[in-house]
Amino acid sequence: MSGKAWYSVAVSKIWLFFNSLKLTLGVLLTLAIVSILGTVVEQNKTAGEYISAYGEGWTNFIMAASLNDLFHSWWFIALLGALSLNIIVCTFERFPPKWKSLLNHKPDNFDSKIIDRFTTKQTFSLDQSASAVRERVFKAFRKKRFAIIEVPSSNGEHHFYAWKGRIGRLGSDATHISLLLILLGAIVGSFAGYKGFDAVFVGTEMSVKNEDFKLRLDKFWIDYYDTGQIRQYNSVLTVVEDGRDVLTKQIWVNEPLYYKGVRFYQSSYGNAWNRLAEAQLQVKNTKSGLVGEPFKISWKTDKPEPIPGTKYSARLIGYSADFAYDERSNTVFSKSAEANNPAVNLEIYDGEKVISAPWVFLNYPGIFPAIPGADEDLLFVGYRGIMYSGLSINKDPGTNIVWAGTIVMGIGFILAFFVYYRRIWIVVKETGNSSEVRIGGMINKNQFAFDKDMKDVTDLIKSE
Amino acid sequence: MILSLVFFTFSFVFYFLSALLYIGHWVFKKKWIGQFATAMSFVALMSTTMILIARAGESGHAPFSNLFESMVLFIWATNAGYLLMEFKHKIKAIGAVVMTIETLAMLAASMLPYRFKSVEPLNPALQSKWHWMQDLLTPFGLEKYAIGWLDFHVFATFIGYAGFAISFGLSILYLVKYMTESKGGKSFMDVLPESKVIDELSYRAIAWGFPFLGVGIVSGAVWANYAWGTYWSWDPKETWSLITWFIYAAYLHARVTRGWKGKRAAYLSIAGFLAVLFLYWGVSFILPGLHAYA
Numbered sequence: 001m002s003g004k005a006w007y008s009v010a011v012s013k014i015w016l017f018f019n020s021l022k023l024t025l026g027v028l029l030t031l032a033i034v035s036i037l038g039t040v041v042e043q044n045k046t047a048g049e050y051i052s053a054y055g056e057g058w059t060n061f062i063m064a065a066s067l068n069d070l071f072h073s074w075w076f077i078a079l080l081g082a083l084s085l086n087i088i089v090c091t092f093e094r095f096p097p098k099w100k101s102l103l104n105h106k107p108d109n110f111d112s113k114i115i116d117r118f119t120t121k122q123t124f125s126l127d128q129s130a131s132a133v134r135e136r137v138f139k140a141f142r143k144k145r146f147a148i149i150e151v152p153s154s155n156g157e158h159h160f161y162a163w164k165g166r167i168g169r170l171g172s173d174a175t176h177i178s179l180l181l182i183l184l185g186a187i188v189g190s191f192a193g194y195k196g197f198d199a200v201f202v203g204t205e206m207s208v209k210n211e212d213f214k215l216r217l218d219k220f221w222i223d224y225y226d227t228g229q230i231r232q233y234n235s236v237l238t239v240v241e242d243g244r245d246v247l248t249k250q251i252w253v254n255e256p257l258y259y260k261g262v263r264f265y266q267s268s269y270g271n272a273w274n275r276l277a278e279a280q281l282q283v284k285n286t287k288s289g290l291v292g293e294p295f296k297i298s299w300k301t302d303k304p305e306p307i308p309g310t311k312y313s314a315r316l317i318g319y320s321a322d323f324a325y326d327e328r329s330n331t332v333f334s335k336s337a338e339a340n341n342p343a344v345n346l347e348i349y350d351g352e353k354v355i356s357a358p359w360v361f362l363n364y365p366g367i368f369p370a371i372p373g374a375d376e377d378l379l380f381v382g383y384r385g386i387m388y389s390g391l392s393i394n395k396d397p398g399t400n401i402v403w404a405g406t407i408v409m410g411i412g413f414i415l416a417f418f419v420y421y422r423r424i425w426i427v428v429k430e431t432g433n434s435s436e437v438r439i440g441g442m443i444n445k446n447q448f449a450f451d452k453d454m455k456d457v458t459d460l461i462k463s464e
Numbered sequence: 465m466i467l468s469l470v471f472f473t474f475s476f477v478f479y480f481l482s483a484l485l486y487i488g489h490w491v492f493k494k495k496w497i498g499q500f501a502t503a504m505s506f507v508a509l510m511s512t513t514m515i516l517i518a519r520a521g522e523s524g525h526a527p528f529s530n531l532f533e534s535m536v537l538f539i540w541a542t543n544a545g546y547l548l549m550e551f552k553h554k555i556k557a558i559g560a561v562v563m564t565i566e567t568l569a570m571l572a573a574s575m576l577p578y579r580f581k582s583v584e585p586l587n588p589a590l591q592s593k594w595h596w597m598q599d600l601l602t603p604f605g606l607e608k609y610a611i612g613w614l615d616f617h618v619f620a621t622f623i624g625y626a627g628f629a630i631s632f633g634l635s636i637l638y639l640v641k642y643m644t645e646s647k648g649g650k651s652f653m654d655v656l657p658e659s660k661v662i663d664e665l666s667y668r669a670i671a672w673g674f675p676f677l678g679v680g681i682v683s684g685a686v687w688a689n690y691a692w693g694t695y696w697s698w699d700p701k702e703t704w705s706l707i708t709w710f711i712y713a714a715y716l717h718a719r720v721t722r723g724w725k726g727k728r729a730a731y732l733s734i735a736g737f738l739a740v741l742f743l744y745w746g747v748s749f750i751l752p753g754l755h756a757y758a
Contacts, residue, residue, distance in 0.1 A: 032710040039700040071698045225585045251589035265693040345536040406682045413675035
């Protein structure tokens with residue numbers, strides 16, 4: 001412990017650990033391999049499904065290692081965390097000096113011997129004075145859109161340094177930062193966002209959790225192709241805020257409604273299982289067996305509607321598509337959304353007074369008399385349902401950060417893969433009547449482009 | 465469906481012929497065979513373009529919606545990428561490998577079961593169009609051909625795949641060439657450029673493929689966000705695309721900063737392309753998920 005506190009040694013050791021490209025490669029390949037597991041083992045199934053697929057021993061292992069929800073397991077997150085730390089530390093190490101040299105670009109120690117070290121180099125002579133060659137060099141590099149400076153030298157030689165595509169060096173940093181932004185967006189989304197689902201019936205309003213506006217479904221319909229295949233599901237939604245309609249939009253799959261940070265997606269549809277537009281009934285005289293003309297009764301009218309041919313009137317107050325009765329709680333519910341056993345709940349009035357509230361069944365006419373003590377019974381013969389539109393509701397404030405990240409990534413890609421950083425050192429030495437030109441340099445990627453640059457530039461210098 | 469199948473059949477023949485011609489050029493070392501080979505692959509490219517156009521006409525939407533159409537797109541992009549490379553670097557010998565891959569891909573596409581080939585109207589989730597493009601095309605009555613995030617996603621991804629396929633072919637060539645070089649003496653492989661050049665070309669192909677796969681993944685996320693309200697759901701296709709991307713990211717980091725060139729780079733590139741193959745076909749046929757259609 002050469003005079004350093006243990007924690008500063010520890011910090012610098014951790015720093016060194018994360019400032020390593022071996023770690024990057026290790027984490028990338030580990031992520032690749034464990035992700036394969038996450039596609040082979042189906043995610044988020046029940047324990048029973050795993051047992052039937054893999055047996056009990058493997059299921060225990062799958063559960064213990066969180067392979068059933070691998071991408072949200074602590075160790076997968078830890079791997080992503082290690083990659084992020086790796087990126088952060090590497091950026092801190094590499095970016096500041098790079099930025100500095102971008103702002104104040106100078107060749108690092110111009111030594112004419114440097115040229116010998118490059119693999120791409122050339123030496124040739126021109127029958128001209130050094131100052132004439134100097135002009136040619138400047139002209140040639142400027143024509144190829146290089147930046148070029150003359151570097152002072154003490155030994156009578158002329159030294160030049162040319163460069164191009166400096167900004168390309170930032171490509172890797174931009175790409176790395178973009179990955180951090182995307183991860184940040186994902187984190188924000190998982191903490192501050194929520195996902196939900198709700199069904200809204202045609203003509204009704206639905207309140208939105210945690211928000212002070214409501215949503216009304218004005219219309220729902222399905223478009224078909226000529227072949228009968230479904231083309232698109234559509235809903236017209238209106239945002240209602242403080243009792244006023246503020247926005248109306250038609251949504252379909254791929255076209256959500258966006259309002260105040262919340263998105264509403266067309267996700268499913270169906271016939272309502274607990275309400276109707278109207279029911280069709282008939283009066284049957286139990287004595288004579290005569291059945292009257294069908295009549296309609298609308299959903300939850302303010303006043304009871306008269307039942308033709310009788311002194312009674314009725315309101316339609318309930319519907320169950322797949323009637324079921326729970327004895328313990330004494331409630332009626334629908335076993336499914338399918339119309340397997342439709343039943344309507346009616347309120348029967350004698351004048352102002354409610355005398356009964358029977359359930360009347362479509363499939364079982366007359367099993368319970370609708371009007372106690374009367375000669376008339378009611379038959380439920382038909383109905384017009386209400387469609388509902390199933391909406392996925394999603395609030396994810398992280399999404400915008402993710403999109404910002406993708407834009408940065410695009411810029412990073414362009415800089416990293418399509419802008420090449422080239423540096424060329426040139427030494428011109430006058431020897432009697434002629435001048436010797438030595439030229440050499442390097443590129444950070446794409447050797448082919450550089451070979452072409454070197455050829456073009458030397459051709460220009462020789463020919464001008 | 466007739467016209468696109470006619471073009472498909474013709475393209476199949478053209479790819480087969482250009483593979484033969486490139487191999488002939490390799491074996492007999494005659495310049496005119498090489499020129500003929502390049503011309504034939506250009507004809508094949510045109511013919512492949514016509515398959516896509518005819519498909520668009522027949523289906524009434526951009527031709528990127530099932531496995532068959534995506535195969536044609538892959539073949540198209542690989543051919544275009546290869547021709548660009550040949551034009552830029554004046555190296556013909558690797559055409560034999562690339563055109564053989566193309567012929568095999570044509571064969572695979574032709575053997576797809578009918579349900580992957582038939583012209584289908586788009587299901588609701590696949591209908592994503594850019595409004596600005598629809599507005600632009602409406603005056604000409606072509607609005608149904610407007611493309612959207614989905615088409616962009618498929619297109620970018622397949623340019624990526626094409627780059628990886630070319631790099632894969634080059635990596636195999638590199639390994640063969642490297643072996644013969646280290647043995648010394650004259651060999652059948654002499655017509656190939658130096659192994660160093662093949663290695664660099666293979667890297668260049670990945671340097672194209674990697675950003676395009678990245679853009680493909682991201683645009684897919686944008687579309688998923690419109691269609692399902694979530695930009696990432698760890699569906700097997702998504703996960704495998706990320707796995708592939710990780711492998712090539714490792715390749716680039718190893719190469720640029722640790723000087724992994726030659727053999728090790730070639731093995732990584734081959735591993736990467738195997739992942740691409742699984743991502744493209746394996747996931748569609750073996751693993752269930754959202755990308756079941758292609």
